[in-house]
Amino acid sequence: MVGGDDQPESGDGQAGRDGVAERPVVSDEAGVMPVEGRSLSSRRTLKAARERRLGNLATPGSLQKLQTALHAKAKAEPEFRFYALYDKIYRDDVLAYAYACCRANKGAAGVDGQSFEEVEAYGVERWLGELAQALREESYRPEAVRRVFIPKPNGKLRPLGIPCLRERVCQTAARLVLELIFEADLQPEQYAYRAGRNALDAVKEVHSLLNTGYREIVDADLSAYYDSIPHVELMKSVARRVVDRRVLHLIKMWLEAPVEETDERGRKKRTTHNLDSGRGTPQGSPISPLLANLYMRRFVLGWKRLGLENRFGARIVNYADDMVICCKRGADEALTAMREIMGRLGLTVNEEKTRTCRVPAESFDFLGYTFGRCYSTQTGRAYIGTRPSKKSIKRMIEAIRAQTDRRTAGLEATWLVQALNRKLVGWANYFRLGPVSKAYRAIDAYTVARLRRWLCGKHKVEGGGRTRYPDEYFHENLGLTRLGKFTQRLPWAKA
Numbered sequence: 001m002v003g004g005d006d007q008p009e010s011g012d013g014q015a016g017r018d019g020v021a022e023r024p025v026v027s028d029e030a031g032v033m034p035v036e037g038r039s040l041s042s043r044r045t046l047k048a049a050r051e052r053r054l055g056n057l058a059t060p061g062s063l064q065k066l067q068t069a070l071h072a073k074a075k076a077e078p079e080f081r082f083y084a085l086y087d088k089i090y091r092d093d094v095l096a097y098a099y100a101c102c103r104a105n106k107g108a109a110g111v112d113g114q115s116f117e118e119v120e121a122y123g124v125e126r127w128l129g130e131l132a133q134a135l136r137e138e139s140y141r142p143e144a145v146r147r148v149f150i151p152k153p154n155g156k157l158r159p160l161g162i163p164c165l166r167e168r169v170c171q172t173a174a175r176l177v178l179e180l181i182f183e184a185d186l187q188p189e190q191y192a193y194r195a196g197r198n199a200l201d202a203v204k205e206v207h208s209l210l211n212t213g214y215r216e217i218v219d220a221d222l223s224a225y226y227d228s229i230p231h232v233e234l235m236k237s238v239a240r241r242v243v244d245r246r247v248l249h250l251i252k253m254w255l256e257a258p259v260e261e262t263d264e265r266g267r268k269k270r271t272t273h274n275l276d277s278g279r280g281t282p283q284g285s286p287i288s289p290l291l292a293n294l295y296m297r298r299f300v301l302g303w304k305r306l307g308l309e310n311r312f313g314a315r316i317v318n319y320a321d322d323m324v325i326c327c328k329r330g331a332d333e334a335l336t337a338m339r340e341i342m343g344r345l346g347l348t349v350n351e352e353k354t355r356t357c358r359v360p361a362e363s364f365d366f367l368g369y370t371f372g373r374c375y376s377t378q379t380g381r382a383y384i385g386t387r388p389s390k391k392s393i394k395r396m397i398e399a400i401r402a403q404t405d406r407r408t409a410g411l412e413a414t415w416l417v418q419a420l421n422r423k424l425v426g427w428a429n430y431f432r433l434g435p436v437s438k439a440y441r442a443i444d445a446y447t448v449a450r451l452r453r454w455l456c457g458k459h460k461v462e463g464g465g466r467t468r469y470p471d472e473y474f475h476e477n478l479g480l481t482r483l484g485k486f487t488q489r490l491p492w493a494k495a
Helices: 042-052 061-076 092-105 118-123 124-136 167-182 199-210 231-239 245-256 275-276 290-303 331-344 391-402 413-430 436-458 471-477 481-489
Strands: 146-152 157-162 214-222 258-264 268-270 316-318 322-327 355-357 364-366 367-375 381-389
Touching: 061 092, 061 167, 061 245, 092 124, 118 124, 124 167, 167 245, 167 290, 199 258, 199 316, 199 322, 199 331, 199 364, 199 367, 199 381, 214 331, 214 364, 231 245, 231 290, 245 275, 290 331, 322 331, 322 364, 331 355, 364 436, 381 436, 391 413, 391 436, 413 436, 436 481
Parallel strands: 146 258
Antiparallel strands: 146 157, 214 322, 214 355, 258 268, 316 322, 364 367, 367 381
16 A cells, blocks of 8 residues: 555454564653654654643643653654553543643534533543543443534535544543654644644745745645545554554544434434445544544655655645645646545545646645735735635635624624634734735725624614714724734735
8 A cells, every 4th residue: 555554454454463562662751852854853843742732721741751752762763663552541641631622622512412511510530530440441432423514615514523522532632642653753744733833834835845946736635535534544554653452442433433413303313434434534533633644644655655756846735635736847747646646545536626737827725825926016026925815815704794794783892893803813813924915904894894884783873884983993992903904014915
């Protein structure tokens, strides 16, 4: 199989005794091994892993020591296989921190309807103790995943899996133990769900490649990536590093858990599609991003080992199921090669959204940004740059419209403005690369217009309301954020 993860397996897709490491996993007391690479150093990786989530929620020192030891061992010995991990998952400190992580992330209830408030009324320590006992006795069995559908920008629906609270805590605990082992193996081309990396880093990398001669682009899209990942091959990727049968069994149970849906009449229906098809990891489960990254690693490794990186002068930039391949030559042939590898991995290329293009004659979108020809407002000269895509601006406008429709008329204006400010600042914090002033002005103008209409409807003001509610009223009286002022801190963004 492409990617080199085809390690010795037993008949059930889990690592057999022949593949078990001869030495035990490194002890919790081992220190950091600062191994430098193209990605972050080990120290920075670990620090970012602790700080990337949940703000001020501090990682327990004992968990830090464990993660440091596991990461250092994995980084120092790429062929090492860990076989003593299961007992780490149900450790008191790991489960307690996993619960705190889930609590901070909030989220809806699963099929059992259990909420954080109910757990806390029951007693968190008692609840976690029972979960630890079930794991220790190997009597733990996951409940079905509640499936909901959220709208996509193209009008279609994206399936989202909501595990029960117990599963979320257990999966988070497993991720806390496993993620820094696999972090040592993930490729520099992968940017999603990793410590010290984010979507903006991927955007900057693509921009850098374009400006250093990688201007033939394969703009790739996969059909239902999370739902298509084959279980057997995914488990091979996991077992390349983890040969603890109990950990592998946990992951397999989560992958094969039934799904419960509620139809329009409120009737519940359970299916075993993932088990029957042998594919898919629920998008929305805490463990799924790690597994998705791990399987995509196969494609990146396959691309390199087949010599395609050198053949096409091609560099991959991957973020979850979004990917571009920046080539110096042969983009059309690179696309054909990409299709072939994805087919061998059991994945399907979305032909409607996948294409090649040549920059700057053409442009393309990636992670909400448009890459292509821009013009300097000072000199008029053309350059290859980035800007918020039309789709991203449209989505923001739709979000503002939804928040200022008639259904929110009962809210206080100051509360609504605060909510809008959070949305506006979050949008601007992401869309801050390239010439953004035009997009900012458009969002500012639309937000003011929608608020003015909202106030007129709320207070039965006839006419356009400009006299009673001039633009300054929203910014000076209600405290509405003005995105235009942000460009004062972004010298590259002025346009």
